Amino acid sequence: MPFVPILMPQLGESIAEATIVRLDVAVGDTVRTDQEIIEVETNKAVMGVTTLCDGIVSELRAQEGVSYSVGTVLGMLEVTAEEVTRTGVETLEMMEAKLSVNPPPGSQQAEENLHFGNQDDSYEEAPAVVPSVKGLPVPTGTMGAHYISPRMRARMDDLGLREADISAIVGTGSGGRVTVNDLERFIDYIETWPSSQASPMRLAVADAMRRSWTRPLATVGLPVRLDRVLDHRRNSNPKPGLTLYLLRAFAKALSEDPASAGFLMGGKVVHPRAFDIGVAVQVEDGVVVPVMRKVDQKPLRDLVREYDDLVDRGRRRRLTEEDTKGGIATVTNFGTFGLTWATPIPLPNETLILGIGAGVKKPVWSTEVETFLPATEADLVLTFDHRVVDGGGAGLLLKRVGELLQKPEEL
Known part of the structure; x- marks a missing residue:
């Protein structure tokens, strides 16, 4: 009977390999077309490898916890000739015949590299x-x-x-x-030092931060009162998260000053064609950044369910590649960890990242009653690529975000 290889699929245009998380079948199991049989983890999400046709698992080469590159044979399905005709899948014999006619590049003896x-x-x-x-x-x-x-x-x-x-x-x-x-x-x-294998997520974060740090990055900060935002949230149904207020204000401010969200490419500053803003979501051993689309065009109340869904799927590592691509900037709420100040780093393909710290009760002078009154205040911080944005421009952008947060009913 024919055999059909189970291959590591191309799970995204920028993904070259994935790690086996769980094998959901064993040798001898009968499977159906499009059945998820292996769970894998990429640097962005947890996904499933599915079957291309009906058959019986005759061999499993994949091992849990091991990474395999795209195109690697993870196992074999024993199928019928009728199934091959029905689905049009390539059998092992077909693939081997192709390779014998067209050997892969580099199969010939490479010329010696003297250098x-x-x-x-x-x-x-x-x-x-x-x-x-x-x-x-x-x-x-x-x-x-x-x-x-x-x-x-x-x-x-x-x-x-x-x-x-x-x-x-x-x-x-x-x-x-x-x-x-x-x-x-x-x-x-360091041979005898304790160590552990870095996860695909940790390696992805490390690579992104290494590439980000090749640019001159700077950070500015601004304290902002949150009392009006908190009051508005208490009276809203559904209730937007604090990060969503920040995301919406950031998008509106950027739509007024789109040059700040541009990125440098040679002698050109490329400006955004849409104000799609990412939100940093903490997951085990890393961070994922799902992207909210056209945030400047949608009122706050219409963003709540979309935001909650993206964050929930981000925490469960169920984001698609489409969910994480195309952002022009990111917001991050490091205040959820009790931090009042931080210097977040923008992604390599973005110029800006806006963060907010934990709210702190402080006495603030009131000119109306001429005394100090308690107020909730948090620090906004903006890290930016100094090649594109100067300190003054970043400060004005941050100030505008703070002003918009004082009118939450207009967000």
């Missing part, structure tokens, strides 16, 4: 280290510590390391350069 084949860890030496202050040697040139030799680069690739990962290693090469020997010694040194 990377060089096992010498040397390079043109950087200037010697000259102590400018006693006990604080600094290189006289800029090349040494930043240079990574081909051999070192190849070893880092073998270990899956990035440049940021070796920042803790003291280099003994010229100009403070980290050599392969330095790296191996450090690996031996």
Whole structure:
């Protein structure tokens, strides 16, 4: 009988691999077309691998907790010839026949790369280290510590390391350069330390923050009174979350000043075509950012159910790729953790992230009764790409958000 491979599917245009969370079938089980048989976790959500046809599970190669790249064979289905004709699925024999006619690129012996084949860890030496202050040697040139030799680069690739990962290693090469020997010694040194495997979510967050930090980021802050927002929320049905008030005010402020939400691409500032704002949702070992669409065009009361649904699916890791793409900025409520101040970092594809801290009761002077009255106040913070927005522009944008929050009935 024919066999049909169970492949790791392409779960999104930017997703190259996924981790097996749970196997829902065993060898010998009968399955139906479109039945979810394997649960996988990507860097954005938990999804299911489904069958393409009816059949019997004849082999399972996937293991729980292991990551597999797109296209990897996770198992096999034994099917009938009639089922192949009915569904048009490709059998294992069909795929092997294709490969024999069109071998994959790189199957031929690759031409030797003389540059990377060089096992010498040397390079043109950087200037010697000259102590400018006693006990604080600094290189006289800029090349040494930043240079990574081909051999070192190849070893880092073998270990899956990035440049940021070796920042803790003291280099003994010229100009403070980290050599392969330095790296191996450090690996031996931490061999017995407790460790755990980073989850796909943690790796995704790490990669996004590494790319974000290549830009000059700055943060401004502004205290804002929340009493009117809290009163409005108490009298609303359904009740909007505080973050939704912030999201709506942010979108309205950006619609008045769209240049602030642009991003730099070469010599151009690309402006947003829609005011789609993301909201940071804390999940286990990371953060997901579902995106609310056209927030500037919808009144607050019409956003509540959409917001609650997105946040709920975000917490359960049930977001689709469409739910998380296309945002121009993000809001985050770090006040839910009791924090009054923070410096959130915008996503690599966004210029801005607006955060709000925990509300705190403070005495505020009232000119009407000429005495101090209790008020709930929280700090708004805006982190921005300083290449696109200056401090003054960011301050005006933040001030406008604060003004809009004082008129919640108009949001």
